[in-house]
Amino acid sequence: MKKITLYIILLLTATHTFAQQDARAKAILSQVSAKFRAYNVVKTNFTFTMDNPQANAKQTQSGILLANAKTGKFKVTLFDPANKTVVQQEIISDGKTQWTYLKADKEVQINNAGKGDDELNPAQLFTIYQHGYKYIYTGDQKFNGKLCQVIDLSPEDAGKNFFKIRLSIDKVKKQLYSATIFDKGGSHYTYTLNTITPNVKVSDSEFTFDKKAHPGVEVVDLR
Numbered sequence: 001m002k003k004i005t006l007y008i009i010l011l012l013t014a015t016h017t018f019a020q021q022d023a024r025a026k027a028i029l030s031q032v033s034a035k036f037r038a039y040n041v042v043k044t045n046f047t048f049t050m051d052n053p054q055a056n057a058k059q060t061q062s063g064i065l066l067a068n069a070k071t072g073k074f075k076v077t078l079f080d081p082a083n084k085t086v087v088q089q090e091i092i093s094d095g096k097t098q099w100t101y102l103k104a105d106k107e108v109q110i111n112n113a114g115k116g117d118d119e120l121n122p123a124q125l126f127t128i129y130q131h132g133y134k135y136i137y138t139g140d141q142k143f144n145g146k147l148c149q150v151i152d153l154s155p156e157d158a159g160k161n162f163f164k165i166r167l168s169i170d171k172v173k174k175q176l177y178s179a180t181i182f183d184k185g186g187s188h189y190t191y192t193l194n195t196i197t198p199n200v201k202v203s204d205s206e207f208t209f210d211k212k213a214h215p216g217v218e219v220v221d222l223r
Contacts, residue, residue, distance in 0.1 A: 022137050024137045025136055028149050028151060031174045032169055032175060036175070040068060040070065040200075041201075042067050042068075042198050043064065043065070043066055043196075044067070044197075045063075045195045046064070046191050046193050047061070048061045048189070048191055049061075050188075051189075051190070052185075054186045060081060061078055061081045061088075066207075068207070071095055072093070072113070073093060073094050073095050074092070074207065075090065075091070075092045075093075076091040078090070087103055089101065089103065092206075092207060092208065093113045094113070096112070097110060097113060097208075097223075098111045098112065099208075105218075106214075106217050107220060108218070109220045110219065110220065112223050135151055137149065137150070138151065140171065146172075146177055147171045148168040148169055148177050149168070150166060150167070151167045152165070152166050153167065161184060162184060166182070168180075176193055177192070179191045
């Protein structure tokens with residue numbers, strides 16, 4: 001579960017671009033980024049698959065992401081793989097503080113937002129390419145009937161725990177369809193965005209953890 005949390009937090013950040021990048025890839029990604037930044041809160045229903053062919057291990061889990069690109073706030077809800085109606089874990093950030101709520105353990109862990117070298121903010125979804133990555137367009141592929149433009153990103157920091165992120169962009173809708181993170185340990189972590197709903201109306205309280213609404217939960221402050 002720690003790995004799953006890490007790689008959900010690992011999807012995405014911010015503002016600076018680098019030279020010597022693939023011009024076509026940059027044009028595609030810029031379209032995706034501009035479309036996303038025009039929204040307020042975006043709701044995404046996603047499927048997460050962790051696959052390690054060497055260990056013959058595979059796990060699939062569903063989740064929901066609420067993200068506000070303008071404020072950096074987000075909420076990730078992960079459901080039990082055996083029962084998709086049961087919440088297993090929530091990761092919530094107001095841009096400054098991050099709460100990780102482990103429902104079965106009745107525990108919430110508190111950290112500063114973005115703590116850790118490999119942790120990126122999913123509120124900046126679709127803009128990961130803009131900071132610290134080289135990228136290249138590798139061609140078009142079909143996924144579940146969708147024609148996608150595939151772009152590979154590699155981190156400029158060789159010390160990262162992963163060596164590549166593969167983005168598949170829906171060619172018609174100009175939005176992210178899936179992202180696969182290639183771990184140095186041989187595992188693949190794939191996020192498939194099943195639905196994307198822009199400008200969802202949500203209360204700002206969605207992006208904080210309400211301890212009063214969770215009686216009996218142990219608070220572990222790791223700041």
